[in-house]
Amino acid sequence: MTGSYVNFVGIGVDAITYDELFTKVDKWIANKNGRSHHIACVNAYNVALSVSNKELYRIYNNADITGADGIPFVKWINKIEKMDCDRIAAPDTILMLAEHAKVKNYTFYLYGGAPDVCVKMKEFLEEKFPHINIIGHMSPPFRKLTPEEDEQIINEINALQPDIICVGLGTPKQDYWIDENIEKIRGSVLIASGATFDFFGGRVKMAPDFIRKSGFEWMYRLFGKDFKRLWKRYIIMYSVFVGTFMLQKSGIVKYAVVKDLRN
Template sequence: MNEPLNPSVQSDSAAAATVPQPAPPLPDRIRSEVWDVPFDHLTLAEAVDWIECLVQRRTPSYVITANVNYCMLHHRDPEMGVITDNADLILADGQPIVSRSRLSKKPIPERVAGSEMIYHLAERCSDNGWGIYFLGGEEGVAAQCAKKLQAMYPGLKISGIESPPFRKLSEREQAEQDQRIKKSGAAILLVAFGQPKGEKWIHENYKRLGIPVSIQLGASFDFIAGKAKRAPILCQKMGLEWAYRMCTDPKRLVPRYAKNATFLLGALIEDWKRLVTSWGMGDWSNRPER
């Protein structure tokens, strides 16, 4: 359900009504494929700079933070191909993806975790006077997330907070939600619907809503609100955050990570076969790019 806006929740519509200044051109992009998903070669800081450029364009766009689960869905779900193709940025939110890219000629510099990027986005929005619309999560979680970020980054504008029901909205409900988001004047729409529901929802709606940047951020709301806990830093660096999360919510995550592990094993076997084949043909420099 919708959560009432409190006095700290501000509308950004007046700022959005001003005539925008010409946006700087987007930086040059470098991409390489890992398991058929084209990832942008960006550090966390560079990704935030890119998103700032996208906001300044004032043209509806969306960003994907892709992990191994996203790569698997990209392979198995026919709807995901066009979502991947139309994304303005695809960030590697998984250490296995970064590690695999090191076998190619264009390795990804680092993991860009959505659960870390959300803090940097809030800081950048606070610095620029931009608003964020928080959409999704269980009732109360988005509000708590927004409250904590606003306390950390004074001046952050909260353009809207909404926790819709976990079902498809009626036509009337969807139209009312559209109007709330459109009139909010938000620069960034953060969505927490889960994967791939969030990416599909954004792809279906982002042009109509007109928000400069939309991003599905998974469990980030839960982490900030304190509903879920991130893995220790050592687990994150070792690429074992998935194992930690699986232990904290086995009923929901064990089936998902079992599928991810099966996909990952199959993908690595295919990578090895291609590498062995290239060696057999005498091409030692032809490392797999997929």
């Protein structure tokens, strides 16, 4: 452990509560001409990917908040490291920020998901939070965008000046997109939102709260409708994380956290 984060196989996961997160977000979006900020919601899958992917290692450690997306991470930070920490999962974070927008009048932009899913996510949030101001939404093509298409999207976002941008392109595509564009977008907070679009858009059912709080949400998702897509993530990559974390804690292998790696 160093400072206010905990080293999970080389990724510095921040010990942060939602009250602390709100304070940071309020400060960040006060300057619409300033640089944008990145909230990364990191779980065992993200950490396992970063072991052999130096770009992801840099992106996660370079995020302004590297939140603990996963009950095992939260419990370890709370119980073992004795630090206050909330679960900074994308669905929870977006809901909390949407509620907080009742006071702070945040504006939102949704980028990602299938076309119908993106629209349904917008409708879900607007129904749940009548006060919410979603000023734009877009479902990009699944293929790689041309430089001209990407520039057009960035120009639209900058013209709208959203406070919160939910990026739901899947891991690691959404992480790369945020890293490539965060310096081009001014005064926003970007959240890698992953399956949140599918949850809020109704394509995939979110696990009940008691399962999410138990730490076995991964099992609920694994045996859901996306088994063919998720089995490698939850069986192979989670095993990679457990193995490397055991090596780290035993002292056999050392994994260093290097923060502030902006190019």
